[in-house]
Amino acid sequence: MFLAAEYSAEITQTIISWRLVAVVLFPLLAALITALLGRNNGFIAAIFAICACALNFIGVLSLFPMLQQGVLEYPFAELMSVGLLFRADYLSFIFATLISLAWLTVMLFAQAAVDDEEQRKLYFPFSLITLGSCLGVVLTGDLITLFLFFELMTFSSFVLVILRRNREALIAGTFTLYMGLAGGLVMLLGIFSLYNATGTVELIPMMEKLAASEANLPLIITCLFIGFGIKAVVIPFHLWIPRAYSAAPAAVNALSSGAMIKVGVYGLIRVFFVILTPTSLEMGELFNFVRAAGYPVMWLGLLTMVVGAVMALQQDNIMKLLAYSSVSQMGYIITGIGAGAYLFGLEEAMGYSGAVLHAFNHTLFKVAFILIAGIVYYCCGELDMQKIEGLWKKIPAAGVLFVISALAITGIPGFNGYISKTLIHDALLEAYYAYGGLHIYIAEKVFMVGSALTLCYYLKFFQGVFGGKIPFPVLKRRPPFLLYIPFFFLIPLMLAVGLFPNYFVEGFVLASVADFTFEPYSINHIIGFQFFGAHPLEAALMVLLIGLLLYLPLVRMGFLTRPLPRWLSIEYLVLAPLVSLSLNILLRSGGGLDRGVNRFYHGLAAKFLSLTNYFSAFDQRVDLFYSNSGDKVRNLVESFRTVDDKLNQVYDRTGKEARDLAGKTRKWDGALDKGYEKAGEYARNLTKRTSEMDEALDHGYEKAGEYARNLTKRTSELDEALDHGYEKAGSTARRLVDRTKENDEWLNDGKDTTDEKAEADEKHKQPAGLNPLEWNIRNLNFDSLLLAVMLGLVIFVLLFFARGLVNL
């Protein structure tokens, strides 16, 4: 073989080759033919499928000569409107070989193991489709094409998982499918973001472009990591694998472990060692991101390794144990990838080649284990370790094969597991040398413990299945020789890798580095690596010792049989709450919103209806009002008419009465006339009487005047006589004083006569015919009353008007 350093110095060229596409599409075409054949005869279909796998394996190997000259490509620029690109470099070739090899071996096994006719009908076509899609994933040059085959694999492997078609299988299959689907969609987000950042989805080093764009790089990497990580059973995403394994037959699980989960590894390697690397080593700061990303991945790998191992220790179902063993072994690979990325630019080749080689090795021994478990199931129809015992005596061949595989997986020198584990362990040591620090020291110790636990659970497996004294139960059937055929491929390869490590590491693994941007120093470090030096052997010995030391106490403490509490499981802690929460949120809120909107509209409509009802009621009322008021008006009119009639009658009657009245009035008038005339007469009489009285008064006055005049004349005569008397008295007074008294008496006499005369006057004044004492109401006649009243009225009227005048 060639030296990797020389190889990487070569300028690679691009070769367009249709064979690449043929390798991918041939299984798909074969699947169709198998399905058609399987309708009539399952055996022929199985043989055809095996031939197809063998052909395909040869086809994959035939790519090798061309790969020595450069990268193979076959673009379909027009397909899917974005273009599909098939490409194969050395890394693709490694994985394609691994996949098609696994397929070939498993198919050989399945031909005998899958004996149910119904299952055969599905198994062979769909496993061929899955083969095609797995090869498609590793032989594509861009992420969109990769995604296409990735999804195809998810769907076709679903059919394989539910092959038994019982309830458990359906649940496990659906769970796997949904997880794969979710992972695919998360990956798609990563692909979209990557495309948006760099403008290409090709699998080429693009750290320069990523650094230049302002893309959210951690998000992209997380998405891609989750997407591939679900397939690669990284720890929080491993949930599907124990379920699927316990539900599916061994022939499916072997494919799953041997090939399908390796597709996830392939994707992670592409992400961390291709996409996240720069195109040249000159820009040292571009390494920072991939180093930073590698560190958590390394720890996640260690976690996966230890948790997987602990969980494997707990299992009684041998398929579940192997499933967790796969989780644990994938932890090694992830650790290798993480450590390689963490050491990028320093010793990346160590972690990388450890990861790749361990992926290859794991395929070899895990396929072997699962096929052994398949043989056990074939014989006993049982997978529960508690119910199987002492098979060592019944099927010793399987026991021997198990021991060899177990030596390989636990890392005993001389077998292949030792080689890849040493490389990964060395990567951790290199990281410790490069960066130092307690955390990496701890990481290295965790790695040792994880490896030791591997030994523990395989010891448990061996004790449970092959150990025990009484071969019980009696075997249902003997395994046919055909079931052992795959081991003729697997065991020699395990030994070959284990015994000639440098040959494989340099020729097979390191050759793939040529297409990557790796530090030449790190590559050269691996060339001629002393796998059987003191250091690695010491580490292997340590692992063995720790494993043996751990095993006995663990058995004593009953740890292997007492399951961990349920609340510690990831299902319980993370998945169940997450799923129920998100589903609840979505369904509740979605359904609630939908119902709410609907109810809102219905409510609105109801409101609207009630409003219209209200309006119509209002309308009715208005109508009623109008009709009522019409009635009322009619009534009113009616009543008016009656009133009118009545009025008419009244008028008529009134007219009559008025006429009567007029007649009466006329009569009254006449009577009044008469009355007036009479009153006039009376008035005239009165006037006459009054004038008579007047005359009599006049006469009285004249007489009184005459008497008065006579009196006056007499008075004046008296006056003169008095004057005369005064004069005489005056003249005689002095002489006749005593006679005064007499004079006074005389005077007094004169006065008395004056009074008598006044009385007489008054007697004269009284009218002759009228006696004022008799002037009273009784003898006042009507005329005078009327006159008086009228006079009074006139006065009132005058007064009234006069008042108005005054006011004016």
Place this chain on the structure above:
Amino acid sequence: MNASVYEFLPVFMVLFPICMSVVVFWVSRYSERWRNGLSIVTTVVTFFAVAAMYPPMIAGEVIAYRIFDILPGLGISVRVDILSFCLALISSLVWMLVSIYSIDYMSHEHGTDRYYPIFIFVLGSCLGIFMAGDFFTLFVFFELMSLLSYVLVIHEETKEALRAGYKYLIMTIIGGLALFFGIVIIFELAGSVSLNEGTLVAIPSTMAFLAFINFLIGFGMKAGMFPLHVWLPDAHPVAPSPASALLSGIMLKTGAYGLLRVTYTVFNIPMIKEARWDIIVIVLAVITILLGSAVALTQEDLKRRLAYSSVGQMGYIILGMFIFTERALIGDIFHIFSHALMKSTLFLAAGAIIWKTGLRNINELSGIGKKMPLTLGAFTLAALAMIGIPPLNGFLSKLYLGLGALEAGAPIYVVVLLVSSLLNGLYYLPIIIGAYFGQDHGEEEDVEETFQFDDTSWGMVIPLCILALFCLVFGLMPGNIFFELSRQAAAFLFTMGTP
């Protein structure tokens, strides 16, 4: 062909089905065979009339002229650009296949004399919407289509159908009124409602906003946008399956078409961005997507689940047109094509299952994949396309929508798309898994042994399979006509929307 033929074709493709509906109605009195034959001939001729427009359309020509005026600036006019052509092409294509499917499906149904004339009349009015040169014409055909399709919705005349139809009718009328109001406002603001004059309203104002909201209500109602989607899950399942396929596959798209026109022709991108109206629509669209997908998950009735799925998918389309990047617009228009193909396939397949077995409940469909392999095969293909599995067409539209969203700097939309895809998976896959691998029924065993091909009639299977194959062909094949058209239409709209 010279230019005058192309000018004549749009009017022909609208008037021909409308006139033929009268003929079919008349013929149906005399002969059932002639009625069916004429219906198919009409849809086929219409499809080819539309397809004949391809050369000028792909060359980027715009055919626009005015037929007559009712008022100054308001009249009936024709305008065909590449977007109209896209919609008309997919509509007439699906219509043609559905009309073939209808013959067998409706053979046991009552009221077929009513069904066929309405069926082709709605085709004419639907094409009228796409050929319309101004919003007034568009409105006329929009209302014509909406109201006539009521007859299709209530075809079964069950109590449920009548109820759903009533709801549909009420909401359609409300939508129509809102649309009319929007058009009136635009006429008031711009003095024209023509689609041919570029941006009509370029300055945001309260009135313009009011018009926008009214358009959103009018077209959003038709497109099944939250919160106006409530009629859709009721109306689509009760209609006969070919009508459901058209309602979901094509007629929803008229709403999307209207919104595209409003966004890119009445207003323009900078204006909507400046006024931030897009946020309203995007929020509604996101709710639509998640709600449609989530509620679909809870539905037990097959067609009802499909109808809710339509709500979610229309959310993609509405979201896509408001992301405002050319890639998103390509994805958007391509999703119109994709969804038309996928959803009509799904509804036709559901119809075939119902026709054959009378089963509507999803839980009862176990094992049906063995009895009806072709129907279920078509269903599976379309459902996988719906989930967005490459290389089917749904993936391509999702890819471009996602890339467009990322280009616009909004990865959250991609997350929404992907969550919705996952939900699509969660509600489609159990149907498929149950149909192929479920084994609740005891009778299944004899089917397994004999494997008798017991699918529905060829008249139904063939259109179904053609549509399902289109899902694959227009996702995978090179020289993807629909994708090319989408790309050109998106470029055309985008240059129109960015003055």
